[in-house]
Amino acid sequence: MPFVYDDIYEFCKNRRFLIDWLQTKGLLGNFNGLCDHCSEGSLHLVEDKSYSKDGVVWRCTNRKCNKKVSVREGSWFSGSHLLLEQIVKLTYYWVYDLPNDFISRELRIGSDHTVVDWKNFSREVCLSILKLDNEKIGGPGRTVEIDESKFGKRKYHRGKRVDGVWVFGGIERETKKCFFEVVEDRSANTLIPIIKKYILPGTTILSDCWKAYSSIESEGYQHLTVNHSIEFKNKETGACTNTIESTWNAVKKSLPKTGTVKSLYDSYLIEYCIRKKYLQNTDDKFTTFLDLVKRVFPCKKRTPLTEVQLNQPTSLSQETLNGSLDLFD
Numbered sequence: 001m002p003f004v005y006d007d008i009y010e011f012c013k014n015r016r017f018l019i020d021w022l023q024t025k026g027l028l029g030n031f032n033g034l035c036d037h038c039s040e041g042s043l044h045l046v047e048d049k050s051y052s053k054d055g056v057v058w059r060c061t062n063r064k065c066n067k068k069v070s071v072r073e074g075s076w077f078s079g080s081h082l083l084l085e086q087i088v089k090l091t092y093y094w095v096y097d098l099p100n101d102f103i104s105r106e107l108r109i110g111s112d113h114t115v116v117d118w119k120n121f122s123r124e125v126c127l128s129i130l131k132l133d134n135e136k137i138g139g140p141g142r143t144v145e146i147d148e149s150k151f152g153k154r155k156y157h158r159g160k161r162v163d164g165v166w167v168f169g170g171i172e173r174e175t176k177k178c179f180f181e182v183v184e185d186r187s188a189n190t191l192i193p194i195i196k197k198y199i200l201p202g203t204t205i206l207s208d209c210w211k212a213y214s215s216i217e218s219e220g221y222q223h224l225t226v227n228h229s230i231e232f233k234n235k236e237t238g239a240c241t242n243t244i245e246s247t248w249n250a251v252k253k254s255l256p257k258t259g260t261v262k263s264l265y266d267s268y269l270i271e272y273c274i275r276k277k278y279l280q281n282t283d284d285k286f287t288t289f290l291d292l293v294k295r296v297f298p299c300k301k302r303t304p305l306t307e308v309q310l311n312q313p314t315s316l317s318q319e320t321l322n323g324s325l326d327l328f329d
């Protein structure tokens, strides 16, 4: 069953359920076992309101050691000051493209900046996935359309001239897998290495007649061109580049309307590629994205607790933290 908002709501109602769920999913780590600090005691999950807002911490049973490890240690939640449930909801909203002002309002987060920060962090996951995949597109029998496009060209922006950036990209017709890169210029010296970096030899490459592309055939590709100044489709070869043309429109629409700085373009383009590759064709975008998160922040899983265990206070709490048993109520 695909995850819907009601499921998130259920999990987030009770922080202990949420922590258990995240631990069984491998999104929070399992540090249960011998303490590597003292090598005598073992780490157990205990309630501790004073340690962090999460309300629980992994703590060594050896009183002399008393080593504590955050439930967020090594996970993708570790750097954030937000509550776990806020992060889970924020991720759900991000995956489904809800606007920042809606998210900050719903999560009762004071400013949009926090939302923007977390979205940037989500984009870093996309970047890591792209690096982990390190997958080229195309190959024999496949067709890749390539093109360059100017992004963010506005003559005057708050009194300053904004020239925008050139983006070079390609998309495989058969699968819609794509790549994009912000480039300094559109010379062959810049574009040919990028083509070789992203496109497999033997691919049929379609492009316009830009002179930088003239050496493509000598690099081990088949090359078909269409001259946009005189035709939309090459009459002899049938070549046209409307897949990449329509992709530019979609990519430009997906970028934020304001506040985009040059250095962020790359990460927005990468987000677009990851959404296209992984999230577009699934009816459970949230779970699919969490699976990507797990690849970037792998954590040791634990087996789910039973209903009874979940309804009892976390171990050790009774003897050590008297009075804090109602933490999850």
Ligand SMILES: [Zn+2]
Pocket: 035, 036, 037, 038, 039, 040, 041, 042, 060, 061, 062, 065, 066, 067
């Ligand atoms: Zn210890």
